[in-house]
Amino acid sequence: MNTSEGCASISDAQGNLLFYTDGITVWSHDHKVMADGTGLMGHSSTAQAAVVVPAPGQPQRYYIFTNANNAQPNGLRYSIVDMSLYGGKGQVIEKNMFLAAPVSEMVTAVQHANRQDIWVICHEYGTNTFKTFLVTKNGVQTQPVISQTGKIHKAENANTTAIGCMKASPDGRRLAVASFGVGVEVYDFNASTGTIFNPIAINGFFNGYGVEFSPDMSKLYYTTSGNIDLMQVNLLAGSPALVASSAVRIANIGQDGAQRYVGGSLQIGPDGKIYVARPTSKHLGVIHQPNALGAACQYVDQGVDLGGGISMCGLPVFVQSFFYYDGELKMTNTCFGEETTFKLNVAPNAPAPLSTLWEFGDPASGVLNTSTQAIGKHRFSAPGTYKVKLTRTFINTLEEYTIEFVVNPLPNVNLGLDRQICPGTPVTLDATVAGATSYLWSNGLTTPTLTTSTPGTYSVQVTSATGCVNTDEVVISLLPVPAFDLGPNKELCEGEVMVLDALPTNAAGATFRWQDGSTKNSFTVTKPGRYEVTVTSPNGCSITDAVTVTYKPLPIVNLGPDRVLCTNDPLTLGTAQTGAIYKWSTGATSATISPTASGTYWQDITINGCTSRDEVNVLFNPLPVVNLGKDTTLCEGQTLLLNAARANATYKWKDGSTQPTLLVNAPGTYWVDVTNEFNCTTRDEIKVYYLNPPTIELGNDxxxxxxxxxxxxxxxxxxxxxxxxxxxxxxxxxxxxxxxxxxxxxxxxxxxxxxxxxxxxDCVAGLFIPNIFTPNGDGINDNFFIMGLLNPKNTTDAVRWELSVYDRWGKRVYYTKDYRNEWEGKGFSDGVYYYHLANNQDGRLLKGWVEIVR
Structure with a gap:
């Protein structure tokens, strides 16, 4: 645990750790956070952050009183721990019940004079008021006893004057306060009324922190601010004034670390020694003889090695009465069946006797009726009243102690025999015992009875008025039930039949009852509804199962009537439906098909898992065979006879004629519809083209x-x-x-x-030059054509004939450098003209005349 100041712990009567806390978190004995053990409203930097108080009359319950730091609003609160829960690891069952605020950082606890109840004491911050709360078997009394006495714990801005510790003397007669704000004070305390009075302020010291009484209550020890000095006050010095002035320094408190903290706590241990916190140190200081005056108290500054741990400012706060040694014979555990322990309540350092003899007053226990051990332990043979005697022998002294008490019987709790039940059948376990004060079942229930239908081991802990606890347990197991299952709700298709089987696999001889009263092991479903069956095994255990059956409509499939068609007539079977799956006799999975052959066709349509089928017969009659031939081209003037004749047919040509033949004598597209005896019609057509004959002319000779x-x-x-x-x-x-x-x-x-x-x-110069041409537009001798002039074998780009034409007066009327037989005489009148034809390559010059005649 890492806490800078306050903490608290608690053990059982044998010294076994139960739990501990820093005022915020509670840890179980296994050093893990206790169930619901977080969120307490104390503070790890509170001088006395918490104190654990056993609940009177409730051995398994404890109160944790927590205190805020620097007088914060959380103040003094308490929470409750139940150690009977979580297998003895405990659980915080209530948290942070408010008691008082603002309060100083100090809190202590001490037994009531009745040795049963416990006082919890705090100091109101900013006043001189003590508040004392009583804890009884009925819980915490929230109305405190008010005592206004001593110095005022003056408030200041940082509230550091709230720092300090408070302790009650183990015998419950005195109270001491060590405070930053007021120094050190000693009071008288009335353990019967809870009142505080007769303050004595110790002289010379105004800032205190830790405080503790010696085991014999004759000395008071305190530490000063910064944990510098360990001081001792002689409470037997005499008058209050002598007590107030009796403080002496016992030692300067050392520390392993360099930094000085606010102070160090003091705490008496069960060994009668007082331990001193040394902040940031690996050791505790120890006052070995705290009853001795002055240096005889034997303070050792590094008295306990913490084995690697570090001490801070705080030490655990306890109920101070745990350390009161009154010289009386004490005992624990007075319930029958438990081992009762006897111990003489003397200081640990008291002289030891030469011999010890215990006599338990239980002759029925035989040789176990006596013991010579320092601590007497005995398990009594029967409930009843016993008188135990202790004899201690010293050199010159014989001491005898007796105690009379009652060994209380355990509550007689009996849950009966283990039992078997049918699943779901409630059974009531009754632990009622006359005079019992509490019941605690293994599941946390606190009533005398428990009703359950769940198998398991159930135990109950019953506490009697004497505080004795007894337990009993019973095992609840389940009888076997028939094992069957009708399955999940079903959806069937219209017209579908289903058999529900309720025959169990593990219950031969079972009986059945269906919703309609029938008693067979199966039921045939033919319509929608809820079907339920109860199966009862021979041992009387029944189980009911039910299933709801709904029916889905079948898809509508209609392929129409049977069909008689002509070959190549278009046919589409089927229609598309939302969410449908299709299957045809052809293997197709489309919504529709288009058959072209005769046959029987069926279609399955599946929607939501339901399938319907329809079928149709289709007959395709043959078409008549008609062939007018290929498209034909004729020459102008030719004819073509088209013949469509066949047996048992009728005809219709494009021009409306109804004969089997048609004579074609003009270009065009010709068709005929031929209808056979099945009323099936075939059309054929032919295109007839006419060509104009080509015109070829080689000209005149x-x-x-x-x-x-x-x-x-x-x-x-x-x-x-x-x-x-x-x-x-x-x-x-x-x-x-x-x-x-x-x-x-x-x-x-x-x-x-x-x-x-x-x-x-034969021609001149290889040329034949005509002496006449007739440009009249008849296509014959229309131009001045010189044969041989443009002989392809002799014509090149370099050969040019230059032509000049003159009228009869010698005027040149036509001229070209490159004559190509193109002169047609246009614009010239009929008559004789003269020409010069010159070769531009070889210089030849030909002269002559030509006549134009139209």
């Missing part, structure tokens, strides 16, 4: 110069040629006289022929 070449023929589109010499070119080069014929064919349909006779003669 002509004469060429010997040695010249004359090209005859003309290029026509889309035709083929065949000359009389077998050539197939569009033109023919003629070099010899003769008759030449060409046959022109258009798509081998239209054929035309023409012929020309060509003669040959």
């Amino acid at each position: 002509t004469t060429i110069c010997n040695g010249d070449v004359l090209t005859i023929g003309q290029t026509l589109p889309d035709v083929t040629y065949k000359w009389s010499d077998g050539s197939t070119n569009a033109t023919l080069d003629v070099t010899k006289p003769g008759t030449y014929r060409v046959t022109v064919s258009l798509q081998d349909i239209c054929i035309e022929s023409d012929a020309i006779t060509i003669k040959a003669k």
Whole structure:
């Protein structure tokens, strides 16, 4: 635990640690945070942050009183721990119940004079008021006893005057305060009334911190501000004035660290020694003989090695009565069955006897009726009243002590035999015992009875009015029940039947009862509803299960009536439906299909898991076979007979005629509908094209110069040629006289022929220059054509014939540097004209005349 100042711890009567706290968190004995053990409103920097008080008459309960630091508003509060919970590790069951504020940082506790109840004492901050709260078997009395006495704990801005510690003397007769604000004071305390009176202020010291009484209450020790000095006050010095002036310095308190803190706590231990906190140190100081005066008290500054731990300002705060040695015989555990412990309440350092004899007054226990141990322990053989005697022998003295007490019987709690129940059947466990004060079940319930239907081991702890506790337990187990399951709710398709089976696997001989009263182990479902069955095993345990069955509508599938169609007639079967899955007899999974063959077709439609089917018969009758032939091209003037005749047919042509044939003599598209005996109709059509015959002219018969070449023929589109010499070119080069014929064919349909006779003669300079031409537009001899002038074999870009034409008066009327036989005589009147034809390459000059005749 890491706390700068206050802390508290508590152990059981045998010294076993139960829990500890810094005023904020509670840790169990295993050093883990106790259940719900956080959020207490103390403070780790409060001089006395907490004190643990056992609850009178409730051995398993403890109160934790917490105190805020520097007089903060949280003030003095208490929380409750129940050690019977969490397997003895305890649980904080209530937290932070308010008692008083503002208060100084000091709190202490001491037994009431009745040795049962306990006083918890605090000091109001800013006044001279003490508040004393009584803790009884009925809880904490929240109305305190008020005592206004001594110095005022004056308030200041930082509230540091609230710092300090308070202790009651172990015998409950005196109270001491060590305070930053008032120094050190000693008071008388009335353990019967809780009042505080007769203050004595110790002279010479105004800032105190730790304070503690010696075991015999004859001395008072305190530490000063900064934990510098350890002081002793002689409470037996005489008058109050002598007590007030009796303070002496016992020692200067050392520390291992360099920094001085606010102060160090003092705390008496069960060994009768007083321990001194040394902040930031690895040691505690120890006053070995605190009853002795002055240096005889034997203070050792590094008296306890903390084994690597570090001490800060605080030491645990306890109920001071734990350290009161009254010389009386004490005992613990007076309940039958427990071991009762006897101990003489004397100081740990008291002289030891030469011998010890315990006589327990229990002859029925035989040899165990006596003991020579320092502490007497005995388990009594029966409830009843006993008288125990202790004899201690010293050298010159014989001491005898007796104590009479009652061994109380344990509460007679009996939960009965272990039992088996059917699941879900409640059973009531009754632990009622006359005079019992409390009940605690293993599940935390605190009533005399517990009703449960859950299997398990149940135990109860019953406390009697004498505080004795007894326990009993019983095991609740479940009888086997039939094991079956109707399964989850079902959705069926319309018309579907389902069998619900309730036959269990582990309950031979079980009986059944369905919702309609039937008693078979199964039920056939044919309609929607809730179906429930109760199965009862031979041992009487029943289990009920139910299932709700709903019916979904089947999809609507309608493929329509059977069909009789003609081949190639369009047909679509089926329609699309939202959320549907489709399956056809053809294997298709689409919403629709378009059959083209005769047959029986069915479709399955599945929606929400439900499937319906419909089917339809389809017959495709054959179409009549009609063939008008391929599209045809004719030559102008030709005809074509179209024939669609077949048995048992009717006809309808494009022009409306109804005969089986049609004579075509014009271009166009011709169709016929032929209907057979099944009323199935086939249409065929043909396109007929007419071609205009090609026109080919080779011209008039002509004469060429010997040695010249004359090209005859003309290029026509889309035709083929065949000359009389077998050539197939569009033109023919003629070099010899003769008759030449060409046959022109258009798509081998239209054929035309023409012929020309060509003669040959000798020519001047290789040229034949006519002396007449007739430009009348008839296409024959329309221009001044000089044969041989443009012979392809002799014509190059360098050869040019220059032509000059003169009228009869010698005027040049036409001129060109490069004559190409293009002069047509346009604009010239009929008559004779003269020409000069000059070769620009070889200088030849030819002269002559030509006549224009129209």
